[in-house]
Amino acid sequence: MRSLLRLRTYAYPIRWYLAGAVLAALLASGAVLVTPLVLGRIVDGPIAHRDTGALWPLIGLLLTLGLAEAGLFGLRRILVARPLSRVEAAMRGDLYAKLQRLPVAFHDRWASGQLLSRATSDMYTLRLFLAFGFIFLIVNSLTFAVGSAVMLVLDWRLGLIVLAPTVPLMLFCTRFEGKYSLAARTAQDQNGDLATVLEESVLGIRILKSFGRHRTMARQFAQRADRLRDTELRKTRLLADLWAVIVLLPELALGSSLAVGAVLVAHDELSTGTLVAFLSTALALRWPVESMGWLLAYSNEAGTATDRLFEVLDAPEPASTHGTAGPATGDGIRFSDVRFRYPDAPDGSPDLLRGVDLHIRRGETMALVGATGSGKTTLTALLPRLYEATAGTITVDGRDVAGLEPAELRSLVAVAFEDPTLFSATVRENVLMGAPDATDAALEKALAVAQADFVADLPDGVDTEVGEQGLSLSGGQRQRLALARAVVGNPPFLVLDDPLSALDVRTEALVEAALREVLADSTALVVAHRPSTVLLADRVAVLADGRILDVGTHPELLARCPEYRALMSGALEGSVA
């Protein structure tokens, strides 16, 4: 529950609203307490004396109190409604912004549902806590303190008896808290798991349909949902026990004080009036005490939700730059002794890239060829710093990429990924992602380079929605849009990861012809698996064993590099191994 303190940065800007709400709640409780007194007065006074004249002022007072109470009730909620939603929006916005800033390596580690549940369910818990739990925690504690003082003043002996269970109650609550927090945390995590399974099952629906595995998946989902149910039931049982203790102990104490009080009265050591007043106060404190049960539960859930939120918000963000970039020289792209290993690679395994040296001259197009899983995609990801090289330097036009702000670097380097990830937006929005202020002419040109003439046949042309992940397009159409997205702003540096794999031979040739024009002005690294793609490039680099094995033109390499020959023709398969 201590974690709740961390929310103070968010609660601080709305502290006056919160204070106002607490005050309104306190005043309302005051009005509630005073009303019976006024009623008593009315009955004892004007009504008993049948004096309708004296009735009216008191009725006026009663009405005023009643309306004030109603007003305060409303005010308490009105005061916090907007500020609290601002807080919620701020927390969710911060989470989203942070996640966008965190490196890809972070996202590799985290299940998507876990992130999502933090942005939705957990925020919801926090909002409930701030809107109700927090205010009542204060109001009820204050009411309890005042009530206790009143009781002690009325009769300290009876007061002590009634207050005696406070200590064991607190001990019990502490124990409860430990267990409940654990269960609450488990439930929240399981909720995230559930969201993960759900998301995957929808994104992978084609696979599940193709193999008829909806049942298996549904069973898996049901299993997890069942686990969540068990945790929730564990929480309920804990809460039921807590509730029982919280209700029973004070009642027992009250019963005892009633017995003792009665004896005291019988021995004339206490007036009946005082005993009545004492007992009514004790009964009035019932609700503040009982409410502690769910308040505690709320606070614990909010506490673990806060923990979960800050696990992400506290995740270290690597410094945006290391060292200085230096002046631009026009040197093209240069990898010098670049080493890389994925952060989660097991200890003792060799680095994936072990000293890559490669120079792509300005305006040159370099093909990168290597076996499946040799690290081509990984190498290209280092250039726009989606991952940070473990050692070595990468420079673009002589400037160290590590010294450039990511935003600046990425405005220089455009990428066409091997999975053409599109977003559920229009063709135009998808293509112009890389250059938001590009003109329609630039859009047309990029689409022309990518041979994406099919766009004209779509129902709304460039304003057609392409569906989630672009799945209402054919594979080749998606890939061409991803290509158009990369070339749209004429970026000085281009990374194309196997950009033509989904194209038929004829379209491939057309794209290549058009691409050549674009590539003439930019420095490009093109991952290639086929000779036809290699032909786009001026020179070819062969990646094997985490190093650049050889660099040369296609014919040169064919002549001198057996690994290259094997990769390009497959003919030497067997003889190479």
Place this chain on the structure above:
Amino acid sequence: MAVLEAPALTGDEEIPVPPGAPARLLRSLLGPQRRRVVLAAVLILVQQAALQSGPLLVAYAIDQGIPALRRHDSGPLVAIIAGYLGCALLSTVLQRAFIRLTGLINQDILLELRTRIFRHAQALGLDFHERYTSGRIISRATSDVDALRELLNEGLQELLSVAISVCYIGVLLLVMDWRLGLLALASVVPMWLLVRMFRRRSARVYRTGRTAVASVIVRFTETMNGIRPVQAFRREEANLAAFTESNQAYTRSNAGGLLEMARYVGSSRATANLWITAVVLVGAYLVTDRSLEIGVLTGFVLYLRRLYDPIDQLAMFLNSYQAAVAALEKISGLLAHEPSVAPPATPRQLPPGTGKGRAVVFERVSFGYRDGTEVLPVFDLTLASGSTTAVVGATGAGKSTLAKLLARFYDPSGGRITLDGVDLRDLATEELRRGVVMVTQESFLFSGTVAENIAIGRPDATRAEIERAAREIGAHDFITALPDGYDTDVRKRGGRISAGQRQLVAFARALLADPAVLILDEATSSLDIPGEQAVQHAMRTVLAGRTAVIIAHRLSTVEIADRVLVMDHGEIVEDGTPAALIAGTGRFATLHSAWRESLV
């Protein structure tokens, strides 16, 4: 000819909710819990009685116990105290039982609802998913279910105790004095009007809230799923702006809900207090008229206040109820959406297999994704059992569409597709999926181990069978090189392994399924050439005894086919054996020679 009747769901449009569907859904969820709900009601009824007797016993102790004690008779006090403690104990035990019971009811309802949504989402067709987006389904199954959870957690208890105390006190008031009682109960009318107003106004707020939270989730998941392009194309700020918009719309509607509730609570509290004042006033005059005892008025006023005590609880209940109704509307809309590719009413089985694959016939089939645009004009096609057919053609020609029809991802707009003479639409789902398996163009892996991903092909496969499948297409080596071999977690979408490796795993999955008809859609496009050749080599044995459809741009694949179909703009323009087509002068011959030249 039947035209696909999928309602357009582009953008933020929602699926229409059939009238009465939310209520029906709620009933169908509560139905099986009927007995438990009744039991819970009984529990809370008795518990309330025990609880309410507390003040009564206190009064007894003072009125009877103390005087008796003064007479040195401790009997009554002891009895009263014992009664008090007994009641406390009873109410505690009952309360505890009640909480546990309602917990059970709620959790069972939620479990049922969650699994129902999940199953239904799985049953819905691809055309639906393409439009609805995963984020919105997630939002239905998480955030909307949460809203119902809140109602159940708060609601049942609140509603029951409100109903009980209102009835109890109402009767008491009428018995005490029917004139004042009627006056007091007349307050039901304005209260009810307030409730109605609140419900109407908050329904609107909450409905926009559900849509807004869905849009928050959609944006969130899409950004996280596409984090690489997002960062590479510096979309962070634009995304944040868009997200903030949805986020604020959502929290605005939350604030709207709180404000509506504030208004409701304030005004109903004011009404209640106004009414109390009125009753006191009228009562005072009645007393002055001597038509009412003072004592009765006193008791009346005390109870009257308690009549209105549950207003707050009612407000909480109404609030969660409104939120839950809005959520149930969305959920029931989703659940009421009929799958476009429905399982057959009377499923048929396939004739026993011959071990040579199955014959596939497309009869007068035509298809379009959207109304009006035909992707595949009417065509006939017969694939002999055991044959291997290559499908080639320009991108966007309709190759994948043809394959997806065969795998019954969609039903044709016209005509029928048969498998060994049985219409796919009549085929039992399990039969169909055992018979026809497609390796899709996008190789999607689930988070989980490599072995688990391959085992999707056949969940009961042993490790040895999984490894055999991997070995057959040359994936074994790279898998064993992973840190934990077959038990390596490939992470979401298989991000832990390379694109080519993902394709191999997807391929192994299909082999393990051992279908009679195997469809490979660009299954080797991301492999290096040696890898591709290894797969092609393997295919000669793997495809024996199956009907195979292979879609490929790399014509090397075509060489293992007995037959080649060339597609263009949705039509099959050439059809023949590879040798015959290459020898000819058609498109395929040109394509093939172009491809030949592109090699080395």
